[in-house]
Amino acid sequence: MAPATTTALAHAVRLDHVDKTFGRSGDGRPVLEDISLTVAPGEFVCLLGASGCGKSTLLNLVAGLDRPTGGRIDVPGGRPALMFQEHALFPWLTAGRNIELALRLRGVPRPARRTEAERLLDLVRLGGSYGKRVHELSGGMRQRVALARALAQDSRLLLMDEPFAALDAITRDVLHHELTRIWRETELSVLFVTHNVREAVRLGGRVVLLSSRPGRVVREWTVDLPQPRRIEDAAVAELSVEITEELRGEIRRHGKP
Amino acid sequence: MASPDTARHPDLAGLEAGLDALDTVQVRRTPVRQVLLRKVLPPVTAVVLVLAVWKLLVVAGVTEDYKLPDPAAVWDSLRQLWLKGTLFDIIWTSVSRGLLGFAAALALGTPLGLLVARVPFVRAALGPVLSGLQSLPSVAWVPAAVIWLGITDAAMYAVILLGAVPSIANGLVSGIDQVPPLYLRAGRTLGATGARGARLVLLPAALPGYVAGLKQGWAFSWRSLMAAELIASSPDLGLGLGQYLENARTDSDMPGVLLGILLILFVGIAIDLAVFSPLERRVLRTRGLAA
Ligand SMILES: Nc1ncnc2c1ncn2[C@@H]1O[C@H](COP(=O)(O)OP(=O)(O)OP(=O)(O)O)[C@@H](O)[C@H]1O
Numbered sequence: 001m002a003p004a005t006t007t008a009l010a011h012a013v014r015l016d017h018v019d020k021t022f023g024r025s026g027d028g029r030p031v032l033e034d035i036s037l038t039v040a041p042g043e044f045v046c047l048l049g050a051s052g053c054g055k056s057t058l059l060n061l062v063a064g065l066d067r068p069t070g071g072r073i074d075v076p077g078g079r080p081a082l083m084f085q086e087h088a089l090f091p092w093l094t095a096g097r098n099i100e101l102a103l104r105l106r107g108v109p110r111p112a113r114r115t116e117a118e119r120l121l122d123l124v125r126l127g128g129s130y131g132k133r134v135h136e137l138s139g140g141m142r143q144r145v146a147l148a149r150a151l152a153q154d155s156r157l158l159l160m161d162e163p164f165a166a167l168d169a170i171t172r173d174v175l176h177h178e179l180t181r182i183w184r185e186t187e188l189s190v191l192f193v194t195h196n197v198r199e200a201v202r203l204g205g206r207v208v209l210l211s212s213r214p215g216r217v218v219r220e221w222t223v224d225l226p227q228p229r230r231i232e233d234a235a236v237a238e239l240s241v242e243i244t245e246e247l248r249g250e251i252r253r254h255g256k257p
Numbered sequence: 258m259a260s261p262d263t264a265r266h267p268d269l270a271g272l273e274a275g276l277d278a279l280d281t282v283q284v285r286r287t288p289v290r291q292v293l294l295r296k297v298l299p300p301v302t303a304v305v306l307v308l309a310v311w312k313l314l315v316v317a318g319v320t321e322d323y324k325l326p327d328p329a330a331v332w333d334s335l336r337q338l339w340l341k342g343t344l345f346d347i348i349w350t351s352v353s354r355g356l357l358g359f360a361a362a363l364a365l366g367t368p369l370g371l372l373v374a375r376v377p378f379v380r381a382a383l384g385p386v387l388s389g390l391q392s393l394p395s396v397a398w399v400p401a402a403v404i405w406l407g408i409t410d411a412a413m414y415a416v417i418l419l420g421a422v423p424s425i426a427n428g429l430v431s432g433i434d435q436v437p438p439l440y441l442r443a444g445r446t447l448g449a450t451g452a453r454g455a456r457l458v459l460l461p462a463a464l465p466g467y468v469a470g471l472k473q474g475w476a477f478s479w480r481s482l483m484a485a486e487l488i489a490s491s492p493d494l495g496l497g498l499g500q501y502l503e504n505a506r507t508d509s510d511m512p513g514v515l516l517g518i519l520l521i522l523f524v525g526i527a528i529d530l531a532v533f534s535p536l537e538r539r540v541l542r543t544r545g546l547a548a
Pocket residue numbers: 022025026031049050051052053054055056057058195
């Protein structure tokens with residue numbers, strides 16, 4: 001996790017004119033069209049868009065789970081880590097073993113895994129939960145274990161697909177705080193998908209708005225507020241209002257014939 | 258922690274601890290008394306009731322003695338077997354056949370299930386046949402097995418395999434089919450692909466369905482074996498429970514017949530309770546799928 005590797009790369013991920021159309025199962029209309037987007041090393045970018053606009057599709061493309069129909073995606077740091085909206089932890093393993101599985105697949109030798117897993121659990125403030133089963137953890141704790149497992153991949157790029165959408169406001173607030181702290185400590189690059197405008201402004205250094213059907217980049221904002229922010233900060237609210245207005249306009253456009 | 262974060266969020270650490278404490282599920286072991294009361298008492302009551310009704314029917318004289326003997330007569334048959342020292346031999350002959358046959362069915366059914374689940378061509382070719390075979394009573398195979406292999410142990414094993422392999426294979430197939438795609442995608446993003454992905458993600462995720470298949474496979478093995486022993490009974494073969502039952506019938510020994518039925522039932526239940534139910538419970542419980 002040396003900063004040197006961060007600065008050596010020109011970008012964490014770069015999308016050049018990416019298109020995506022689903023064949024057969026889809027209706028033949030493009031889901032994503034001409035998306036160009038660069039995330040700089042150490043940058044925290046929030047991708048904002050209405051439901052169904054193709055945010056998950058975009059992350060799947062970057063994660064390599066699916067191929068673009070056109071354009072190029074360059075992820076110089078190797079396979080990115082991906083955190084899903086559902087925790088996606090394996091229920092047959094304990095919290096600690098879930099993290100160790102990621103370490104094992106990364107090639108960490110067995111003796112080092114246990115200590116590294118416990119370090120990562122400490123990082124998400126779940127020290128002492130190593131032996132807990134997934135079903136014994138609360139929703140917020142599960143997402144934190146999932147974050148620790150994603151961090152265990154030691155990827156330079158972390159993709160997050162609405163990871164906190166199913167949590168209550170207070171838990172989400174706590175996790176925003178943890179994520180910001182970890183992001184600053186590890187100097188990760190984060191591409192964070194959400195449809196919650198305030199969450200995007202609370203977390204991101206940059207907010208990118210996608211349109212729907214087809215998904216295109218409509219506009220982006222640089223958030224020049226110091227971290228850590230709070231979701232109830234006046235400045236966060238002010239920018240959120242502006243972005244929400246734009247998002248509303250985007251959605252209204254679809255209502256017109 | 259005097260980082261600027263916590264300085265600006267003095268309440269967050271406490272908030273977090275409070276949330277975790279509120280949300281954590283408490284796992285508690287049930288005390289022995291409760292286990293006795295809830296798990297042991299009901300079946301014991303049921304058995305006692307059946308015996309009482311049986312005894313009542315005998316005392317009331319609803320039918321002739323050779324059709325419905327006294328429970329004591331059945332108990333006496335059991336004592337005779339015990340005193341002759343053959344009781345455990347008879348049980349072991351059948352149980353060892355059953356377990357050996359089941360092990361062979363496991364060794365055949367597992368790779369077969371994997372092939373059917375993962376290779377579309379094999380699935381299209383064999384999938385319907387496998388499901389169909391499950392509803393064919395394996396006793397139907399006995400005549401064929403006897404003609405092919407004679408009245409031998411080999412015929413017994415053939416019938417067990419034909420009964421149990423489809424159950425085990427089908428269990429694995431449905432186990433794999435029911436794996437949530439999310440686990441597979443999560444496995445792929447972690448780098449679990451190919452054979453490693455199958456071993457570390459796919460198979461563990463499919464385990465509940467597989468274990469259910471094993472349980473059913475054992476029931477089928479035992480059933481097929483008893484059918485085979487009953488029909489293809491010969492003095493040349495070791496005396497198993499099925500042959501014991503058939504011999505009792507030819508001797509018109511009704512207490513022996515009832516004892517044979519009860520022993521078959523008892524052994525089937527005992528093995529399920531000793532092996533398969535604990536296995537299934539363990540698999541489900543670690544996943545939070547059972548209390
Ligand atoms: N495998 C697929 N085959 C066909 N169409 C698909 C497939 N996956 C997604 N789509 C379509 O692509 C569009 C975008 O889906 P996607 O899941 O990326 O949206 P999203 O922005 O993540 O939405 P949400 O905010 O609800 O999660 C939808 O209209 C969906 O129907």
